Amino acid sequence: MRALRLTAWGEPPTQTEVEQPVPHGAEVLVRVEATGLCHSDLHVIDAPPGALPYRLPFTLGHEVAGRTLALGPDADGVAVGDRVVLYGPWGCGACDRCAAGRDNYCDRRDTLAWHGAGLGRDGGMAECVLVPSARHLVPIGDLPADQAAPLSDAGLTSYHAVAGLRHALEEGTTTVVIGVGGLGHLAVQILRATTPSRVLAVDVREEALALADRSGADFGTLVRADTADVLRKRSGGTGADAVLDFVGTTQTLELAAGILRPGGELAVVGSGGGRLTVSKPGVLPPGFRLSLPFWGTHPELAEVVALAQSGAIHVETEQFPLSAAPEAIGRLRRGRVRGRAVLVPD
Incomplete structure (x- = not known):
């Protein structure tokens, strides 16, 4: 064969x-x-x-x-x-x-x-x-x-990552999906099917945002200098309750940490080789929780x-x-x- x-x-x-x-x-x-x-x-x-x-x-x-x-x-x-x-x-x-x-x-x-x-x-x-x-x-x-x-x-993998955050995704919450490719577009759909959370999508490609829209995202934006501000405003000004990073570069990790509200959840799924410095005191939001879901x-x-x-x-x-x-x-x-x-x- x-x-x-x-x-x-x-x-x-x-x-x-x-x-x-x-x-x-x-x-x-x-x-x-x-x-x-x-x-x-x-x-x-x-x-x-x-x-x-x-x-x-x-x-x-x-x-x-x-x-x-x-x-x-x-x-x-x-x-x-x-x-x-x-x-x-x-x-x-x-x-x-x-x-x-x-x-x-x-x-x-x-x-x-x-x-x-x-x-x-x-x-x-x-x-x-x-x-x-x-x-x-x-x-x-x-x-x-x-x-x-x-x-x-x-x-x-997307389902497992969402399942680990589901306890925090009640009515009125906001989840950000970074990277809307093979996994990310399914994560958007799984979030819509299994949680009441509002879903915001981020990518560097216009076609990926179109895919996010077809998958049911409430809002999508390209990565720009003001992306963190845009996402914070879209999440009611307080920041996101959870972020799913399907890229995992230093840039996306820093974006994720910058848009999380206090007590927020970050699930890093992508293997982009990025680094996020964890220090206390530091710039990470109080109560920040990090998970590395695998499959x-x-x-x-x-x-x-x-x-x-x-x-x-x-x-x-x-x-x-x-x-x-x-x-x-x-x-x-x-x-x-x-x-x-x-x-x-x-």
Whole structure:
């Protein structure tokens, strides 16, 4: 079968032919229908030797939806022909957190040579993907694959980040979303579907603000010299109750800290390498709380799928055949993807 594999650190991935896996034990073979392309894939591709614990080569792709094709003799809880989305973070499977479906916070994460599908283990940028256990699968029914695949990271990560702030997002509150791309546009929709908070959106691209508007944002603005003042006025003059930063550069972190009201919540989701100095006394608002949400839990993925099935959230996608993966990767690098890029088998 064809697969897009990382064979050398810092080099473009290679389209190649590999043997189709045969499931053993509790494994499940899934025929891929769609795979999302994420900025995390770029981080993996660009990583220098030794930066990640993964062993080369492996197939990329951690946002995967498809149909079960074959089962190992010990596979349980799934049948051949089921349509599923993969829960992407794969932990040790033995600690208390993994047992509770919280592989994203696996206690042994730092000791593993992988972090999930397409992250040290073969992923979904191929015709088929081998899943270690059916516990990593969530049923999607008749949800289109191009909608389901991005839910496993773009949707799940956004949902998990919002869930961590939901206690603070009562009627009359304001939430700011910085960066309205593959994750940010879903965060806007999830906020609208699960909280009464007013949603303000920030980006450097006019087309991203148009996407925020289509996603239900109450207001959107480009990053300018007066952006913090504009957002403060739009939040009633007191500042935002919460900020979700899907960029994570020093510029966006400073903007976030500058618009939070006292007791405000900042969730940093983007991996832009920025730094925020925490000092007391300092310039951060009193009562400021910071979280670094990572991916999400298995139960939350089921909740995200249910939201999509109800029509409450919709992923804006651009589809590319698997053979056009280099073009899709190039467009993602240049910030020219609208919403989420999704690869489908040719």
